[in-house]
Amino acid sequence: MGANEFVNKPHIGESVRRVEDARFITGQGNYVDDIVEAGQKYAAFVRSTYPHARLTGVDTSAAEEMPGVIRIFTGKDIAGKCGGLPAGWMIVQVDGAPMKEPQRPFLAIDKVRYVGEPVAMVVADTKEQAQNAIESVMVDYDPLDPVIDVHKAANGPALHAEAPDNRCYKWGIGDKAGVDAAFTKAAHITKIDLINNRMIPNAMEPRAANATFSRATGESTLYTTSQNPHLVRLLMCANILQIPETKLRVVAPDVGGGFGSKINVYPEDVGVVWASRALNCPVKWTAERSESFLSDTHGRDHHTHAEMAMDKDGHFLALRVHSDVNLGAYLATFGPAVPTYMYATLLAGQYKTPQLYAEVDAWFTNTAPVDAYRGAGRPEASYVVERIVTRCGWELGLSQDEIRRRNFITEYPYQTPVAMQYDTGDWPKCLDEANKLAEVDSFDQRRKASEAKGLRRGIGYSSYVEACGMGPSRIVGQLGARAGLYESGEVRVNPTGSVTVFTGTHSHGQGHETAFAQLVAARLGVAIENVEVVHGDTNRIPFGMGTYGSRSLAVGGGAIMKALDKIEEKAKKIAAHLLEASDADIEFENGQLTVKGTDKKISFGEVALAAYVPHNYPLEKLEPGLDETAFFDPPNFTFPGGTYICEVEIDPATGVVTIDRFTCVDDFGVIVNPMLVDGQVHGGVMQGIGQALLEEGVYDQETGQLLTGSFMDYTMPRAINLPNFRIGTVCTPCTSNPIGSKGAGEAGAIGAPPAVINAVLDALKPLGVNDIDMPATPFHVWTAIHNAKA
Amino acid sequence: MKLEITVNGRAVSADVPPNTLLSAFIRDHLRLTGTHRGCDTSQCGACTVIANGRSMKSCSVVVGQMQGAAITTIEGLAGKDGELHPMQAAFKECHGLQCGFCTPGMIMSSVDLLTHHPHATKAEICELLEGNICRCTGYENIVKAVQTAQKKMSA
Ligand code: FES
Ligand code: FES
Numbered sequence: 001m002g003a004n005e006f007v008n009k010p011h012i013g014e015s016v017r018r019v020e021d022a023r024f025i026t027g028q029g030n031y032v033d034d035i036v037e038a039g040q041k042y043a044a045f046v047r048s049t050y051p052h053a054r055l056t057g058v059d060t061s062a063a064e065e066m067p068g069v070i071r072i073f074t075g076k077d078i079a080g081k082c083g084g085l086p087a088g089w090m091i092v093q094v095d096g097a098p099m100k101e102p103q104r105p106f107l108a109i110d111k112v113r114y115v116g117e118p119v120a121m122v123v124a125d126t127k128e129q130a131q132n133a134i135e136s137v138m139v140d141y142d143p144l145d146p147v148i149d150v151h152k153a154a155n156g157p158a159l160h161a162e163a164p165d166n167r168c169y170k171w172g173i174g175d176k177a178g179v180d181a182a183f184t185k186a187a188h189i190t191k192i193d194l195i196n197n198r199m200i201p202n203a204m205e206p207r208a209a210n211a212t213f214s215r216a217t218g219e220s221t222l223y224t225t226s227q228n229p230h231l232v233r234l235l236m237c238a239n240i241l242q243i244p245e246t247k248l249r250v251v252a253p254d255v256g257g258g259f260g261s262k263i264n265v266y267p268e269d270v271g272v273v274w275a276s277r278a279l280n281c282p283v284k285w286t287a288e289r290s291e292s293f294l295s296d297t298h299g300r301d302h303h304t305h306a307e308m309a310m311d312k313d314g315h316f317l318a319l320r321v322h323s324d325v326n327l328g329a330y331l332a333t334f335g336p337a338v339p340t341y342m343y344a345t346l347l348a349g350q351y352k353t354p355q356l357y358a359e360v361d362a363w364f365t366n367t368a369p370v371d372a373y374r375g376a377g378r379p380e381a382s383y384v385v386e387r388i389v390t391r392c393g394w395e396l397g398l399s400q401d402e403i404r405r406r407n408f409i410t411e412y413p414y415q416t417p418v419a420m421q422y423d424t425g426d427w428p429k430c431l432d433e434a435n436k437l438a439e440v441d442s443f444d445q446r447r448k449a450s451e452a453k454g455l456r457r458g459i460g461y462s463s464y465v466e467a468c469g470m471g472p473s474r475i476v477g478q479l480g481a482r483a484g485l486y487e488s489g490e491v492r493v494n495p496t497g498s499v500t501v502f503t504g505t506h507s508h509g510q511g512h513e514t515a516f517a518q519l520v521a522a523r524l525g526v527a528i529e530n531v532e533v534v535h536g537d538t539n540r541i542p543f544g545m546g547t548y549g550s551r552s553l554a555v556g557g558g559a560i561m562k563a564l565d566k567i568e569e570k571a572k573k574i575a576a577h578l579l580e581a582s583d584a585d586i587e588f589e590n591g592q593l594t595v596k597g598t599d600k601k602i603s604f605g606e607v608a609l610a611a612y613v614p615h616n617y618p619l620e621k622l623e624p625g626l627d628e629t630a631f632f633d634p635p636n637f638t639f640p641g642g643t644y645i646c647e648v649e650i651d652p653a654t655g656v657v658t659i660d661r662f663t664c665v666d667d668f669g670v671i672v673n674p675m676l677v678d679g680q681v682h683g684g685v686m687q688g689i690g691q692a693l694l695e696e697g698v699y700d701q702e703t704g705q706l707l708t709g710s711f712m713d714y715t716m717p718r719a720i721n722l723p724n725f726r727i728g729t730v731c732t733p734c735t736s737n738p739i740g741s742k743g744a745g746e747a748g749a750i751g752a753p754p755a756v757i758n759a760v761l762d763a764l765k766p767l768g769v770n771d772i773d774m775p776a777t778p779f780h781v782w783t784a785i786h787n788a789k790a
Numbered sequence: 791m792k793l794e795i796t797v798n799g800r801a802v803s804a805d806v807p808p809n810t811l812l813s814a815f816i817r818d819h820l821r822l823t824g825t826h827r828g829c830d831t832s833q834c835g836a837c838t839v840i841a842n843g844r845s846m847k848s849c850s851v852v853v854g855q856m857q858g859a860a861i862t863t864i865e866g867l868a869g870k871d872g873e874l875h876p877m878q879a880a881f882k883e884c885h886g887l888q889c890g891f892c893t894p895g896m897i898m899s900s901v902d903l904l905t906h907h908p909h910a911t912k913a914e915i916c917e918l919l920e921g922n923i924c925r926c927t928g929y930e931n932i933v934k935a936v937q938t939a940q941k942k943m944s945a
Contacts, residue, residue, distance in 0.1 A: 002836075005861065013854045015885075017882055017883065017885075018882065020890070021881070021887060021890075023880040024887055024890030024893050024894075024896045025864075025874070025878040025881050025882055025887065025890075025893060025897065026824070026864065026865065026867075026868060026874075026878065027822065027823070027825070027863065027864035027865040027894050029823075029891075030823075030828070030891050031823070031891065033823075034817075034823035036821075091909050110865075139849060185879065195827070202925055203889070203891075203925055203928075204826075204828045204834065204836060204889070204891040204892045204923065204924065204925050205826070205889065205891040206827070207830065216894070254890065255889065256826075256889045256890065256892075257889040257891060257926050259923065259925070281878075286827075288830045289828065289829035289830050289834070290830055335945055395831040430923075487831075508889050509888030509889030509890070509926045510888070511888070512917070529821060567866065641843075675885050676885070678885075678932025679885050679888060679926075679927060679928075679931060681928075682927060682928030682929075682930040682931065683888065683925075683926045684928075685926050685928060686927075686929065688930030698792075701812075710829070710830075710831045710833070711829055711831055711833035711923065712833060713830055716923050716925070717928075717929075717934060718916075718917070718919070718920055718922075718929070719916040719922075719929040719932065720916045720917060720919065720920060720927075721928060722916055722928070722933060748928075758885015
């Protein structure tokens with residue numbers, strides 16, 4: 001079934017309240033740390049206190065004598081006995097050489113490379129005993145100078161022998177010569193230098209892992225806080241432990257937020273499985289928040305120079321971008337892909353920029369590994385594009401609206417110079433709608449009113465586009481992905497007509513149990529309460545790739561739709577037999593199967609029962625049962641996009657930025673549940689505002705210590721930061737999945753930061769401030785104002 | 791120590807070290823896992839319970855300080871027949887939760903907020919929720935939920 005027919009089905013576009021809430025609001029959720037096995041033992045990790053050091057010895061003898069300690073594992077115990085944590089993506093460099101891919105053992109063997117890297121694992125009877133014992137493990141470090149700043153990486157001491165200059169890769173995309181030629185013809189060139197600040201994801205649930213082992217069957221079960229349990233199983237079995245997939249079950253039960261930080265296979269996941277197999281007992285570890293800060297993957301951390309060539313009327317001719325990106329100490333699972341294919345392929349933005357060349361130098365530093373954080377590469381791209389576009393306008397005396405409008409892509413499909421083909425969109429309309437919702441018409445009055453109070457008011461635009469719905473396996477394979485990116489779905493109609501859906505995606509807040517139930521209810525006419533969605537358990541669900549990149553509805557929903565096609569087709573055949581009609585004459589609508597043009601009909605429930613009690617059933621040509629699985633590999637990415645307008649008021653005396661209103665108009669294609677989509681936008685925008693105004697992961701340049709290692713030092717957005725939201729949508733259905741959906745999970749975090757910073761600069765321009773880095777804290781704003789005066 | 795404490799209306803006595811964190815006692819001894827641990831600095835509010843009529847971050851006290859206290863956790867908020875507290879109902883109705891991890895603490899704080907500030911304005915609600923962090927919702931629908939419960943509870 002295609003999108004056009006689908007949108008008119010019942011429950012589609014309805015804000016159905018969430019099925020999953022019943023357990024969460026009553027304290028009945030089941031998160032990994034809630035699970036306690038019989039005979040449960042506990043792990044704690046000794047972590048490096050140095051950013052860069054040779055390990056000269058790990059003495060566990062005193063700790064082994066501590067009460068309750070069962071065993072202590074160090075790098076020596078694992079060396080040569082298992083593989084390292086693999087990277088899921090191979091990047092080919094500009095010169096054709098593969099990226100540098102150093103080993104990453106789950107316990108450090110001869111060297112430590114970031115503060116917080118696991119050095120030893122203590123297993124004890126209780127959590128307290130394990131934690132007490134780690135204090136008594138004596139580690140001898142021979143400290144080396146750390147590399148923290150990407151600009152100093154090339155000349156710093158090498159982290160890995162494989163990469164003597166600390167560069168993992170130099171990668172490029174686009175037509176370099178074409179860009180150079182276009183720049184020679186430019187009437188005006190706008191340049192910008194930007195830092196995309198390091199983010200620490202901070203899902204509210206700290207990571208946790210609990211592994212059990214059965215010596216009888218040789219089977220392990222790992223409960224872990226993962227966004228993609230099948231990927232964890234695959235990488236752990238194939239690369240690290242080298243055991244068959246049949247011997248490892250991975251369960252990600254209720255997971256308290258991910259935002260990309262839970263797509264990785266982490267050392268602690270491997271550690272508890274390793275220990276439980278070695279000791280034949282369940283072993284559990286739960287991160288303290290301070291461990292989350294140190295050892296969860298971080299996000300962003302780009303340093304970029306960009307130049308836009310324009311003709312005299314402000315039409316873009318070419319964009320040239322160079323980014324130095326910080327990968328941290330090791331390659332995380334998606335680490336190499338985020339600042340390349342998920343970043344530079346979006347640098348065309350919503351604009352007809354005929355020539356584009358982007359080059360990325362990716363560096364190893366003595367900091368936590370960097371991977372996806374909500375948006376993953378695309379926020380970095382939209383920040384470059386939307387900052388420089390606004391600056392282009394200002395330099396030419398054009399409004400933020402006008403410079404965008406002059407360059408918008410208006411015809412689809414549109415092939416960008418950097419590999420993407422946008423299928424649908426209507427960006428001028430998003431801009432128009434946003435102008436209306438934001439009441440841009442009366443902005444000048446508000447600006448004057450602010451000025452009368454001694455305050456500065458500014459408005460900032462961001463017309464972002466992103467690529468979601470990962471992804472077409474053939475394309476991502478050509479680009480270096482080591483896995484396919486299809487999704488799976490199984491629809492099992494039970495004998496009495498209730499339906500169980502098994503999905504390869506994973507819900508950690510998104511509301512799949514509700515949205516996917518809506519799909520089934522819409523198609524089969526069963527009540528939403530009679531649909532149960534199962535996810536997160538590799539023993540129950542078909543092989544699927546999990547949830548990230550706003551892919552679940554577009555790709556996972558696509559697979560469920562395909563399975564539903566098969567169910568409908570088979571139901572029609574059964575109905576045709578029962579109603580003594582031909583298959584082609586059966587219509588399926590609202591849970592009823594009717595012979596076209598007659599009042600002969602049968603309910604879906606009766607058909608389901610007949611499938612499982614096949615007394616009167618065409619057994620000679622049809623198998624009993626009503627249970628179908630489908631895999632969906634989309635032909636293209638999806639391209640959500642829209643315009644965000646942020647309006648701020650700034651007190652120049654204190655530097656405090658207050659967001660007066662934040663307007664979002666997004667094109668997510670077909671929306672199944674608007675309430676869930678609005679929730680995604682709120683959360684994403686708030687994370688974007690956090691990046692723009694509050695948050696920054698900071699390492700001390702000299703000592704390599706993480707200075708923002710707790711909620712006291714790292715500013716999380718709180719309720720007082722709530723902006724006045726104005727939200728609208730535009731719908732151009734996506735053409736590359738049966739739902740027509742584009743994905744909504746990351747848009748907010750992608751679109752918001754440039755809108756906020758453009759607004760801050762708009763407010764401060766009259767004071768002579770032309771640039772400011774994120775986060776625009778009161779201190780940074782105040783300093784910028786004072787430096788401009790000087 | 792011999793701890794005598796009332797949890798969700800039920801008298802509990804337990805032999806525990808007095809320096810056990812209340813959050814650990816609730817989760818690990820009583821196995822009431824609705825009370826969550828989100829930090830180690832008393833900053834996130836995921837562990838909020840109501841103790842002797844006031845909200846409290848259960849990770850910031852030890853049981854030695856709680857002798858004789860009456861505690862309500864998220865599991866004890868609904869009525870005996872399972873009828874949701876208006877705050878729980880409002881969180882569902884307004885989509886005030888996504889991953890659900892901050893939710894028990896958020897709901898307990900919000901109940902306390904309205905108990906002591908029944909007429910709180912939107913701005914005051916935002917201020918009063920300062921001690922609870924949510925990474926998912928952007929707070930918009932949490933604040934809406936509190937306002938919705940406020941209307942219902944004052945009606
Ligand atoms: S766990 Fe108590 S405030 Fe975070
Ligand atoms: S709902 Fe996930 S942290 Fe609040």
